[in-house]
Amino acid sequence: MDELIYVIPKEMHNSCDLKKILNEHPEIRFVSLVGIDLGGNATDEKIPVKAFLEDLDDFLKNGIQTDGSSVVLHEIASLNNARVDLVPDLDVNWFIDYNYDYIEDNLPVGTLEIPSFLIHNGKRVDSRSIxxxxxxxxxxxxxxxxxxxxxxxxxxxxxxxxxxxxxxxxxxxxxxxxxxxxxxxxxxxxxxxxxxxxxxxxxxxxxxxxxxxxxxxxxxxxxxxxxxxxxxxxxxxxxxxxxxxxxxxxxxxxxxxxxxxxxxxxxxxxxxxxxxxxxxxxxxxxxxxxxxxxxxxxxxxxxxxxxxxxxxxxxxxxxxxxxxxxxxxxxxxxxxxxxxxxxxxxxxxxxxxxxxxxxxxxxxxxxxxxxxxxxxxxxxxxxxxxxxxxxxxxxxxxxxxxxxxxxxxxxxxxxxxxxxxxxxxxxxxxxxxxxxxxxxxxxxxxxxxxxxxxxxxxxxxxxxxxxxxxxxxxxxxxxxxxxxxxxxxxxxxxxxxxxxxxxxxxxxxxxxxDVFTEEIINSFIASSIERWETELKDRILVDNINFLRECKKVHDIEEATDLDIVRWEKINNLRQYMMKNSLDRKCLFTRLKEALDNKDYCLASSLQLEMYSKINEINKLYIEYKRNLFNI
CATH class of the missing domain: 3.30.590.10 (Glutamine synthetase/guanido kinase, catalytic domain)
Structure with a gap:
């Protein structure tokens, strides 16, 4: 593995040096342009080196096109204007990412990762550009x-x-x-x-x-x-x-x-x-x-x-x-x-x-x-x-x-x-x-x-x-x-x-x-709220529901003390308050979900904090409850 190369410095980001390097290192099989969107996500695609070398000068100058739906650029790359260009940054180090689980001719297959800019309507709109x-x-x-x-x-x-x-x-x-x-x-x-x-x-x-x-x-x-x-x-x-x-x-x-x-x-x-x-x-x-x-x-x-x-x-x-x-x-x-x-x-x-x-x-x-x-x-x-x-x-x-x-x-x-x-x-x-x-x-x-x-x-x-x-x-x-x-x-x-x-x-x-722009900040706000809302509704709420379902009564009534019964009743009352609806009352989880659905984010934020507080309380109570039992 001593013959592997790991870095291509900026001095060698020209067609002559790159062709020489890639021809001498056939283990580098792919090229990936790495752009960083406003959510901090890095793009990754597998472009065969052969395709990369076919028109190298144009590739280095203009990069490739991608669909704006694949990156976090809310209110910038819209459905009716989704084209985003990935253009290589020639002024930083390029790294080779090796797949040590895929060995050919005794060498791992490598991908040349090229840090890049995301360009929409002629403007750079990515985190690296900012x-x-x-x-x-x-x-x-x-x-x-x-x-x-x-x-x-x-x-x-x-x-x-x-x-x-x-x-x-x-x-x-x-x-x-x-x-x-x-x-x-x-x-x-x-x-x-x-x-x-x-x-x-x-x-x-x-x-x-x-x-x-x-x-x-x-x-x-x-x-x-x-x-x-x-x-x-x-x-x-x-x-x-x-x-x-x-x-x-x-x-x-x-x-x-x-x-x-x-x-x-x-x-x-x-x-x-x-x-x-x-x-x-x-x-x-x-x-x-x-x-x-x-x-x-x-x-x-x-x-x-x-x-x-x-x-x-x-x-x-x-x-x-x-x-x-x-x-x-x-x-x-x-x-x-x-x-x-x-x-x-x-x-x-x-x-x-x-x-x-x-x-x-x-x-x-x-x-x-x-x-x-x-x-x-x-x-x-x-x-x-x-x-x-x-x-x-x-x-x-x-x-x-x-x-x-x-x-x-x-x-x-x-x-x-x-x-x-x-x-x-x-x-x-x-x-x-x-x-x-x-x-x-x-x-x-x-x-x-x-x-x-x-x-x-x-x-x-x-x-x-x-x-x-x-x-x-x-x-x-x-x-x-x-x-x-x-x-x-x-x-x-x-x-x-x-x-x-x-x-x-x-x-x-x-x-x-003009480092951050109103457009960039508004895009960041929109993407952050969408991520917060989605994660809260589809991940955190689901995880907390599953947690409450796992908090079950485990004491034997014949061996339980008054303390065990009181603790369980307190836990169960909290469980009911958080996730059990009745004809005249909506539980905390339902109210949180409805607040998110109605875009009442101020209320949703407040209910999120209440949810965290109650979950922590139940978690502590349940640990104390089980600690007092012989058989669980």
């Missing part, structure tokens, strides 16, 4: 800001804006995921206890999990992704060994990290990493899930997203725009404070693109190291960088390495649309940087601004909000205090989507530079 526009907009606007307000360069150590050759944006994501042996059911109580005791966190992997993890890291290196670490995360229980020596009852949470890149490449890299992880673990008989919250009651999967901004100077040096001249005097430069303030102030408009599914909201709950408050941590003091895991945004600093300064957004999950997450982040940061530049405030003054108390006036941040905490916000504040200080977070997809209309000024930040 991120590309955000990158270009940030680079252009930040240079305009530096030219107009050159004073903000002083605390970075740059004498004149003319010394700058290029603006360099960097991003990285961390991928968490659960692995399990098929058909094994989770014991939530054991998982929860193990998590509380930190029994799995960063522990040594064993058996097939170890083999699959090591194989994954080796493959990532072959793809030039420069893996940095693979380890166990907080969730999981110890696996078992069968009589035949096989690893059984695997249920573990893992994390894989790799090197940063430019924003577009970083998001593309994440796609291939997910494919490698899923395929590799599956070859070892393990299922992988990237769901934000695959199991209730234990930690979900996060995908912390890191962003940074530097400039390359004409003398060859690189300066981090977020790092101050004296790392032991200031946490951040003026530009750094502006970027952080922009993220926090405008987060309500970012959140719909980050937390866009029912699954994502299931993860964002207090108690599982998932952020729910719009608040940042700078560090306990300037000389002691800290990692507060309870906040939304962390400032990552290394006193000995100013180039490492960056922001870590902790709310995304592995199924968040990373292209839109990063695009919205850079748009929000740009807004804050411009406001800070106009204010002409020093780094120390800006530190006071972001550390302000709720009720204090601010030139940019909202008066009745606080934005910084070095405490564990879940332990130090009550829910009421958190909501008052950091704003009440949305609890459903619909509540989150409403923020795009509720906070019009913040949504306008996304529109700056």
């Amino acid at each position: 991120l590309l526009k955000a990158v270009n907009n940030f680079k252009n606007k930040i240079m305009d800001i530096l030219k107009t307000y050159p004073h903000i360069l002083k605390n970075i150590g740059i004498n004149d804006v003319s010394d700058i050759e290029d603006v360099v944006l960097t991003c990285a994501t961390e991928l968490e995921f659960w692995v399990k042996t098929p058909d094994d059911k989770a014991d939530i109580e054991k998982l929860s206890t193990s998590q509380m005791l930190k029994e799995q966190y960063w522990k040594r992997t064993h058996g097939t999990v170890r083999t699959a993890l090591e194989k994954t890291l080796i493959l990532l290196d072959k793809y030039n992704l420069e893996p940095e670490m693979g380890h166990k995360e907080v969730g999981g229980v110890s696996s078992k060994i069968s009589i035949k020596g096989k690893t059984t009852y695997v249920l573990e949470q893992l994390e894989v990290d790799w090197k940063y890149s430019n924003p577009i490449q970083a998001a593309d890299n994440e796609l291939i990493v997910r494919e490698i992880v899923e395929d590799t673990f599956r070859r070892y008989g393990l299922e992988v899930t990237f769901m934000a919250k695959p199991l209730e009651g234990v930690a979900g999967n996060g995908e912390h997203t890191h962003v940074g901004v530097s400039v390359k100077l004409k003398d060859g040096k690189t300066k981090n725009l977020f790092s101050p001249l004296d790392m032991k005097k200031d946490y951040l430069s003026e530009i750094g404070y502006g970027a952080l303030m922009g993220l926090l102030k405008n987060y309500e408009a970012l959140n719909p693109f980050i937390t866009s599914s029912n699954d994502a909201f299931n993860r964002l709950k207090p108690g599982f190291e998932a952020p729910v408050c719009i608040v940042a941590s700078l560090g306990i003091d300037v000389e002691n960088p800290t990692r507060n895991r309870s906040v939304l945004v962390g400032v990552i600093r290394d006193l000995d390495s100013p180039l490492a300064t960056r922001f870590e957004l902790r709310s995304p999950n592995p199924l968040s649309n990373t292209y839109l997450v990063i695009a919205s982040m850079y748009q929000a940061m740009l807004d804050g940087i411009l406001a800070v530049a106009k204010s002409k405030k020093s780094a120390k003054e800006l530190e006071k601004e972001i550390s302000k108390q709720a009720g204090d006036e601010s030139f940019y941040l909202e008066k009745n909000r606080a934005y910084r905490s070095e405490e564990d916000v879940f332990e130090h504040f009550t829910e009421e205090e958190r909501n008052a200080l950091f704003s009440k977070p949305p609890a459903t997809v619909y509540e989150n989507i409403l923020n795009l209309k509720k906070y019009e000024d913040k949504t306008k930040v996304l529109l700056d530079g």
Whole structure:
């Protein structure tokens, strides 16, 4: 397998080099154009290499056509105007995806995956295009800001804006995921206890999990992704060994990290990493899930997203725009404070693109190291960088390495649309940087601004909000205090989507530079609501009905105590309330379904929360009920 190639760099995206490569590697049998729609879905099709080579130049320039019904572009690609073109992106790495279950001539069959743009009516309408526009907009606007307000360069150590050759944006994501042996059911109580005791966190992997993890890291290196670490995360229980020596009852949470890149490449890299992880673990008989919250009651999967901004100077040096001249005097430069303030102030408009599914909201709950408050941590003091895991945004600093300064957004999950997450982040940061530049405030003054108390006036941040905490916000504040200080977070997809209309000024930040457009945002809103509605009606309701049907009376009347009878009656009354209609009363499930059918989304959102609350109550009661019985 040493003769396999895994990456075709952008320098070789020409007909001459591609023909040579594909002729020398007949194991690459197919080509797939990978476009990312507004739902974060990646297209995949199998085009024989022979067809790809027949008119290669035209293919590279014009790509192929597809039907808009196959991608999430609501209100853009309509039934009477459904043509969408898939056009290759020639400026990023192309990866070869190998099928190790299909071997020919001792080599796996490969598919050349080409990241592409989706074009409708001559306009790019896909997630990759939005991120590309955000990158270009940030680079252009930040240079305009530096030219107009050159004073903000002083605390970075740059004498004149003319010394700058290029603006360099960097991003990285961390991928968490659960692995399990098929058909094994989770014991939530054991998982929860193990998590509380930190029994799995960063522990040594064993058996097939170890083999699959090591194989994954080796493959990532072959793809030039420069893996940095693979380890166990907080969730999981110890696996078992069968009589035949096989690893059984695997249920573990893992994390894989790799090197940063430019924003577009970083998001593309994440796609291939997910494919490698899923395929590799599956070859070892393990299922992988990237769901934000695959199991209730234990930690979900996060995908912390890191962003940074530097400039390359004409003398060859690189300066981090977020790092101050004296790392032991200031946490951040003026530009750094502006970027952080922009993220926090405008987060309500970012959140719909980050937390866009029912699954994502299931993860964002207090108690599982998932952020729910719009608040940042700078560090306990300037000389002691800290990692507060309870906040939304962390400032990552290394006193000995100013180039490492960056922001870590902790709310995304592995199924968040990373292209839109990063695009919205850079748009929000740009807004804050411009406001800070106009204010002409020093780094120390800006530190006071972001550390302000709720009720204090601010030139940019909202008066009745606080934005910084070095405490564990879940332990130090009550829910009421958190909501008052950091704003009440949305609890459903619909509540989150409403923020795009509720906070019009913040949504306008996304529109700056025509990065997001009204058409794109409306399409995203329509697709998000449709997905929320469909999943709620056809999956979550069905699952909850099945759960309630499984909650059966199991006590023997002769052995039951009064407590058993009372508990069961309470459980059964809740079951009746939730899913049993009568002549004079509609159950909760029926009212929720009717609200969705009638497009009364506000009522449906409220009933969804009530449903979750009742299901959790029944689940706890049923566990207590069975725990008190001898025979079940």
